[in-house]
Structure formats: structure tokens, C-alpha cells
Amino acid sequence: MKERPILFNAPMVRAVLADQKTVTRRMIKPQPTLDTDEWVVDAGGTGKWMGSGPSPATGGTRQTWGWATCPYGQPGDRLWGRETWSDVNLQGAPGIAYRADDDIRDLMEDESFLDERGAFNYDDPRSKPYPFSCWSEDLIAGTEGRWRPSIHMPRWVCRILLEITDVRVERLQDISGDQAEAEGVDAAMCQQYLETSPSRFECKEAVIHGFAGLWQSTGGNWDENPWVWVVEFKRVTS
Known part of the structure; x- marks a missing residue:
């Protein structure tokens, strides 16, 4: 088991402490250079993921992008929250x-x-x-x-300790309403971003518009629809 730090802003800290936030999405860096459409995790338990997709340079022949390691760990590892x-x-x-x-x-x-x-x-x-x-x-x-x-x-100052329960790779805009709620988005946040959410003209659940607004407010770009690490966790006390 490894421990790693992870940054949370104030609204997300409150959501974690209230057990309303049980997942976080973080952009993969760097983003794949191929038109990646599939990811597989290394069966050897290394925590690495490989992306693959058609390559324009080879006339559309499928190629692998290479291994990407999730910087937040894998199931069983722990994250301590910085705030x-x-x-x-x-x-x-x-x-x-x-x-x-x-x-x-x-x-x-x-x-x-x-x-x-x-x-x-x-x-x-x-x-x-x-x-x-x-x-x-x-x-x-x-x-x-x-x-x-x-x-x-x-580390000794932190009050948030999390255990990773699942890691996967997704496109940002593939988030579901249930997952947006698990990200800590509530009614107040939906209302906050109602008029500015980058997804407000799309036919989506209100909670997804709230998440899109939150993502944009922290410096992300919803319209780019990047590949993201989806890290699910549970709060632990020791």
C-alpha cells in the first residue's frame, strides 16, 4: 500500500467530509497523441494503462499509444488530502x-x-x-x-485520508448523472453554474451541467473532452 497527496479545493473538502464525494476526475497528462478509443489495464498489477486507436500516420491502422501510470495509485493505495x-x-x-x-x-x-x-x-x-x-x-x-x-x-496536518477502491480511464464528457453526484455536485452548485456551464446548451441532467461548470471553474476545459483518470475512494479514519 502506498500513500500519495492529492489537492482539494474548499467545496470538495466539504463534500468529502460530508461523504458526498466518493470519486474524483483528474486529466491524464500528457493526453494521448493517437485518436485513442480503448484503454486496458496491465494485468501484472503495475497500475499502468495502455491506450490504443487508429493512427492517421499509418493509414488508420490501430496502434498503441504506450503505457500511462495513474499518478494517484491503484485500488488499495491511499490518498491524503491537501487543503x-x-x-x-x-x-x-x-x-x-x-x-x-x-x-x-x-x-x-x-x-x-x-x-x-x-x-x-x-x-x-x-x-x-x-x-x-x-x-x-x-x-x-x-x-x-x-x-x-x-x-x-x-502530511501530519491533513485530516482527510482516503482509500482507493477503483481506477479507470474515461472521456470527461462520458460522466453520468450518478457520477456527477458522486463528484460532490449538489443543488447549490448546479444553481451556481446554471448560466455559465459550458454544457448548458446540451441535453444533459442538471447535475452534469453543475459538474461541467465546476470543472471549468478549476481551470479545466470541458469542450476539449479530455481523457481523465477516474479515481473512486472511501474515507478511512486510520
């Missing part, structure tokens, strides 16, 4: 704040940070780089301190 966070002062106790829902973790209640006397170990190398000087109330109110980017979240 926007900050170190804060909880009325004298060191803590971690999470921007997605303003949740705060009191490190003095975390047994792994306590010494043999049950006191907080201020020499713990995990916390030493952080000042814990900003009051939690001031950070959340936006009057003091700063949020740290998700890409800089260390």
Missing part, C-alpha cells in the same frame, strides 16, 4: 485551522504531540517551523495571520 490551512493560537494552545469550514484542531489534545508527562512537546519537529502566534479568531475574521496554500500542507 488550505494555517497554524493558530487557541487561547495559548497551538492549533491548526482549516479554511474550508473553519474547523480548528487543538494539538494539545493530540496524544502524538504529548511527552511522557502528558505535556505538549514544543520540541516536536512537526510543529517547530510554525509560530502559532496568530489568534484563531483573528485569522478566521481576516484581521490577522495568513492562510497557507494547500500545496504546502505537510
